[in-house]
Amino acid sequence: MNRPHRIDVHHHPSPPSYIAARDQRNRSSAWKQERWSPARSLEDMDQGGVVTALLSLPHPVGIWPDDREQGRRMAREWNEYMAQMAHDHPGRFGVFAALPILDIEGSLREAEYALDTLGAEGIGLMTNIGERWLGDPHYAPLFEELNRRKAVIYTHPIAPACCAGMLPDLGDATIEYGTDTTRAIARMMFSGSAARYPEIRMIFSHAGGTMPFLAERLIRAPSLSKDNLAARVPNGVLYELQKFYYDTAQAAQPYAMASTRKVVPVSQLLFGTDFPYRTSKEHALGLLTCGFNETELRGIECGNAEKLIPGLQPQGDIVDSGQPA
Numbered sequence: 001m002n003r004p005h006r007i008d009v010h011h012h013p014s015p016p017s018y019i020a021a022r023d024q025r026n027r028s029s030a031w032k033q034e035r036w037s038p039a040r041s042l043e044d045m046d047q048g049g050v051v052t053a054l055l056s057l058p059h060p061v062g063i064w065p066d067d068r069e070q071g072r073r074m075a076r077e078w079n080e081y082m083a084q085m086a087h088d089h090p091g092r093f094g095v096f097a098a099l100p101i102l103d104i105e106g107s108l109r110e111a112e113y114a115l116d117t118l119g120a121e122g123i124g125l126m127t128n129i130g131e132r133w134l135g136d137p138h139y140a141p142l143f144e145e146l147n148r149r150k151a152v153i154y155t156h157p158i159a160p161a162c163c164a165g166m167l168p169d170l171g172d173a174t175i176e177y178g179t180d181t182t183r184a185i186a187r188m189m190f191s192g193s194a195a196r197y198p199e200i201r202m203i204f205s206h207a208g209g210t211m212p213f214l215a216e217r218l219i220r221a222p223s224l225s226k227d228n229l230a231a232r233v234p235n236g237v238l239y240e241l242q243k244f245y246y247d248t249a250q251a252a253q254p255y256a257m258a259s260t261r262k263v264v265p266v267s268q269l270l271f272g273t274d275f276p277y278r279t280s281k282e283h284a285l286g287l288l289t290c291g292f293n294e295t296e297l298r299g300i301e302c303g304n305a306e307k308l309i310p311g312l313q314p315q316g317d318i319v320d321s322g323q324p325a
Contacts, residue, residue: 010054071102178210244264248287
């Protein structure tokens with residue numbers, strides 16, 4: 001049997017205190033997370049040939065209390081829970097640390113603790129928080145520090161308050177998550193943040209959302225603007241789009257990959273599953289239908305992540321279950 005080799009950069013655990021903190025509006029869509037356990041993660045990983053999963057917690061704005069100290073305690077507890085999972089299962093888990101992002105001072109403290117003490121592989125942020133998208137001046141002190149550290153930032157989408165619940169028959173994840181990922185990408189570029197913090201390595205979920213389809217409009221935007229957008233993307237829009245990383249979660253199918261690979265090189269694509277909402281096995285099988293050659297596929301499944309985060313290179317004597325090789 002082949003050794004598992006895939007590295008999942010989009011994998012959601014559910015610490016008990018995290019589930020408890022979700023308000024009723026968000027809990028209604030989190031039933032798969034409520035049924036989660038470390039054993040379920042490991043089972044799915046083994047079935048899909050995943051050697052390591054990077055843990056991250058999507059945290060909507062409604063989850064944070066008004067009390068800043070309580071918010072800091074929550075983030076600390078979640079990060080220590082994920083770090084303990086990584087400790088208990090060597091080589092199987094990494095951590096994209098949660099931050100109480102409405103509280104920048106607290107976020108700076110937690111980022112330092114997570115990266116230096118817990119050994120987190122990076123930081124997890126939402127595409128927007130409180131109607132402030134990534135690239136907003138709100139994030140500047142944190143981004144300056146993460147740029148200094150040459151840190152990895154994994155991003156996860158959320159529907160902003162303006163657009164949540166717009167279509168009664170569809171959950172926000174169906175349309176708004178992909179759209180908000182594109183908003184965050186655009187804000188990072190056109191605020192000047194992508195050029196200002198060039199050492200940050202950013203991962204955007206779901207193959208960049210709607211970005212590949214809208215790439216031509218984004219590339220032309222500076223030439224159509226009266227606000228001197230071109231000065232904020234001195235290296236050009238396409239340069240920044242091709243520098244970001246994108247995961248395959250819920251996009252491991254020919255429709256999404258056909259356009260994504262036309263915009264960005266295969267070196268910027270990372271294997272992601274969105275577990276527990278989707279499985280690693282279906283993503284491994286889905287990528288086989290996308291026309292990648294063997295070298296490209298190996299890069300997406302593990303090689304690109306190993307270069308991005310060298311500490312994720314497979315460890316230990318983990319044996320594949322015989323599922324997708």
